[in-house]
Amino acid sequence: MKHPTTSRAWLAKLVSFDTTSRNSNLELILNLQDWFVANGLTPRLTHNTKDKKANLFATLPAFDGNTHGGLILSGHTDVVPVDGQVWNTDPFVATTINDRIYGRGTTDMKGFIATTLALLPEFKKMRLSKPLHFAFSYDEEVGCHGAVHLIEDILMQGIEPDACIVGEPTSMQLIVAHKGINLFRCRIHGNAKHSSLTSEGCNAIEYAALLIGWIRQFADKVREKGPKDNHFDVPFTTLSTNLIQGGNAFNTIPALCEFFFEFRNLPTTHRASITDAINEYIQNDLLPKMRSEYPEAKIELDALAAVPSFEAAEDAHITQILRKLTGHTQISKVAYATEAGLFQQAGIPTILCGPGSIEQAHGANEYISLEQLEKCESFLRDLMTQYYCL
Numbered sequence: 001m002k003h004p005t006t007s008r009a010w011l012a013k014l015v016s017f018d019t020t021s022r023n024s025n026l027e028l029i030l031n032l033q034d035w036f037v038a039n040g041l042t043p044r045l046t047h048n049t050k051d052k053k054a055n056l057f058a059t060l061p062a063f064d065g066n067t068h069g070g071l072i073l074s075g076h077t078d079v080v081p082v083d084g085q086v087w088n089t090d091p092f093v094a095t096t097i098n099d100r101i102y103g104r105g106t107t108d109m110k111g112f113i114a115t116t117l118a119l120l121p122e123f124k125k126m127r128l129s130k131p132l133h134f135a136f137s138y139d140e141e142v143g144c145h146g147a148v149h150l151i152e153d154i155l156m157q158g159i160e161p162d163a164c165i166v167g168e169p170t171s172m173q174l175i176v177a178h179k180g181i182n183l184f185r186c187r188i189h190g191n192a193k194h195s196s197l198t199s200e201g202c203n204a205i206e207y208a209a210l211l212i213g214w215i216r217q218f219a220d221k222v223r224e225k226g227p228k229d230n231h232f233d234v235p236f237t238t239l240s241t242n243l244i245q246g247g248n249a250f251n252t253i254p255a256l257c258e259f260f261f262e263f264r265n266l267p268t269t270h271r272a273s274i275t276d277a278i279n280e281y282i283q284n285d286l287l288p289k290m291r292s293e294y295p296e297a298k299i300e301l302d303a304l305a306a307v308p309s310f311e312a313a314e315d316a317h318i319t320q321i322l323r324k325l326t327g328h329t330q331i332s333k334v335a336y337a338t339e340a341g342l343f344q345q346a347g348i349p350t351i352l353c354g355p356g357s358i359e360q361a362h363g364a365n366e367y368i369s370l371e372q373l374e375k376c377e378s379f380l381r382d383l384m385t386q387y388y389c390l
Contacts, residue, residue: 004118008373010113011103011368015106019078020082021081021138029138032056035117041058043056059134072163073112073132073164080141080361082104087102087365099370101368101369107355107366109356111169112355126384135154144339151342151346163317165322166343168354171355172372173326174319175334177311178335178336179237181263184261184262185302187258196251204254205257207299215241231333237265239262246259275303308341319351326353334352338352
């Protein structure tokens, strides 16, 4: 199989695979597997339960053959949908216009992956003091599900990496923290009756409204009283209800209302402190009121996704290295979530740094500039030659 050799060519190849999270990413992963094998590496694949998606993990050993410790370069292979968006070019054909490459995933985050793949032959020629690992995951965009299995496999191998760089689009700036994200589905089960008999029914929509209102009041309290961290663009923990549906007729008291809410917590705010407060209100206030009207009423609260927050230690070796290498001294933190929290949770010091701007991610006409790809190449070359070569 003939493989691309440059970052631009690799990016075009990667964009051509429609790896929207609802689809399989196996064709892309198998192409990457062939590339690593062609370069003398033996990649490991970890599949999802239906074997339709896979993570890839490959190790370039140190000069002495050591495969333990070292640095991980990490990226996710899935992208968000283009449904309902108006694109000026085919989103799955990388199109260069005025020094920008347009296509779904160019910024988030196939640009970083393409750069690491193109530089592999160069890295092979270096006399590495420590191994270099490549970790590419599935289903980051829908809850970081693939990274969980990827990291489990890394730990099972006993590799114990020294550090990890997650190449999310940061415009090649260092990001040292992000919030956690937690998504919940709530189902309110009441009792349907004709709307003329309100006293005999239990209105699921109205009780859902009470809970949604309480969540908003809780969010307002957190915003006012904190805790706060002004290094974040939104410096407090946020909660919001973003989707709701319920009822089946205008003259029927609704028996069911379902809504979805999320909260994005600061690293200093424990997830349990928020979920415990919500559950306490449900169990002690809302549910007793419902059951006074309808003894069989119930409220189901299901956690659909939970991505941990992330905060790098300033004294961590990887943080110090990248500060020196890039000259970036500003403390930058972001509200969006990534796989960095999972790597850190596994005891692997992690930092966010990658090409492209988050402002271009997920929208129509997503693009990455050629300048950002070149900066990423230079960054990775300098990192390896200055800190990981003998």
